[in-house]
Amino acid sequence: MERTAAVLPATPVPATASPRKVHLVSSRATFRALSGLATARGLHRDPSGTDLVVSEVDAARLDDVAGIVHRTEQRCGGFFAFDTRAQAEAFLRSDRSAQAIAATAASYTLDNRPTVDHWLPQVREARIRDTIAHLSGYQNRYFASPAGKASAEWIHDHWAALAAGRSDVTTELFTACPGCSTQPSVILTIEGTTLRDEVVVLGAHLDSININGGGSPGQAAPGADDDASGIAVLTETLRIALASGWRPRRTVRFMGYAAEEVGLRGSNAIAQAYRGAGVDVVAVLQVDMTNYKAGPVQDMKLITDYSNASLKVFFEQLFDTYMAPMGYTRGTYTCGYGCSDHASWTNAGYPAAMMFEAGDPGGSFPYIHTTGDTLAMMGNTAQPSVKFAQFALAFLGETAKTRAMHTGGPLLPVTAP
Incomplete structure (x- = not known):
């Protein structure tokens, strides 16, 4: 087959190289754990009442982000990632959770x-x-x-x-x-x-x-x-x-x-x-x-x-x-x-x-x-x-x-x- x-x-959209910066959507608690690594770019609240942060981080540090979440919250994931802040904010606006x-x-x-x-x-x-x-x-x-x-x-x-x-x-x-x-x-x-x-x-x-x-x-x-x-x-x-x-x-x-x-x-x-x-x-x-x-x-x-x-x-x-x-x-x-x-x-x-x-x-x-x-x-x-x-x-x-x-x-x- x-x-x-x-x-x-x-x-299909052609695959592209990772941008220099990526924008994360995470809970406020996860963002606090990323202190010194991520920079806040916007505060939001999702429809279920969870406080969220749009933040910016170097693309090369994504593994570090995953590691911090793993060590501080003892879990996987914890964030959505986007190439631009506009994409992250559009994601939040369309949230149907x-x-x-x-x-x-x-x-x-x-x-x-x-x-x-x-x-x-x-x-x-x-x-x-x-x-x-x-x-x-x-x-x-x-x-x-x-x-x-x-x-x-x-x-x-x-x-x-x-x-x-x-x-x-x-x-x-x-x-x-x-x-x-x-x-x-x-x-x-x-x-x-x-x-x-x-x-x-x-x-x-x-x-x-x-x-x-x-x-x-x-x-x-x-x-x-x-x-x-x-x-x-x-x-x-x-x-x-x-x-x-x-x-x-x-x-x-x-x-x-x-x-x-x-x-x-x-x-x-x-x-x-x-x-x-x-x-x-x-x-x-x-x-x-x-x-x-x-x-x-x-x-x-x-x-x-x-x-x-x-x-x-x-x-x-x-x-x-x-x-x-x-x-x-x-x-x-x-x-x-x-x-x-x-x-x-x-x-x-x-x-x-x-x-x-x-x-x-x-x-x-x-x-x-x-x-x-x-x-x-x-x-x-x-x-x-x-x-x-x-x-x-x-x-x-x-x-x-x-x-x-x-x-x-x-x-x-x-x-x-």
Whole structure:
């Protein structure tokens, strides 16, 4: 299957070199942590009441920004990044997050159990581990490095191979993100049958970063947990769904986002393009860090903030129906402003939510954004990610639905209308 450019917007914007300055949108608390590094250019308040700051920072110091957020707030992300102040302020003016959080989203129902029950036992730890091992084997997946581009192209080709022979599946490199340097996002689309104008998104970011890398394209950033594990979960979810001959009623798009670690650039570019084109996205699952668990903690944590209320309830129902009977437990986690790619969809007005790994009582995997983010530091196993693939399959089956219900056994391939 040949690589194709994304169709939204119609004419991709050529990748450009990073500007000398970039403009960040962050919470006021995050800006205070960046004292001496970022210069305030404007104060704002988002529709949900969070105090925000537009600030200016040297482009070469973005890795330092990520490092400060990591050390002071013990989390990822924390900001959106733009090439100009005008772009940052336009982003704030168009903020639809309050609508997205409170909106009554699509009718989420649990009525596709034969499909989901058939899928869940098929998740293979070894397949997830192999994908994590391959992606973390690159020198890095940094957005501005040759390896960052090559790893994205590998994901594209690997996903396309899983869809070989399916005329209803296309795979694209999304390049309409001028702030993403040479790294494209990856989008695989499974065309819906009867509700094709309604879109379900499953996403994870494909880039990696080393907070001590100094912005070097040659930095060592294996990014096994953050977020090769998320891409691996999506890959296993896609493999199982396609191998079963499944055809969804709604259109489904699997997405690997570029340049998340430097300001949610890839996901924001896609979400804003979809909003501008009037695409009807009815549900978004974000998968970011899935392969760590230590200590007597819950197996999964639902992100509480910058997420659609109806979709969060649905996530809880999915978990209690499909995961709890297997002995898994759930909790919650407040992630903060702009902590992962679900925030891009929320800002654009779309219903999005995220399940997160549960680490020890002190938080998530302690070696993210360092050379220690490797499979070896996670026991050379992808077992913690198995449950995330199962949750993603439950989400996929119950949001996109199945064209023809069946009574058990393998799903048979059907001919799309």
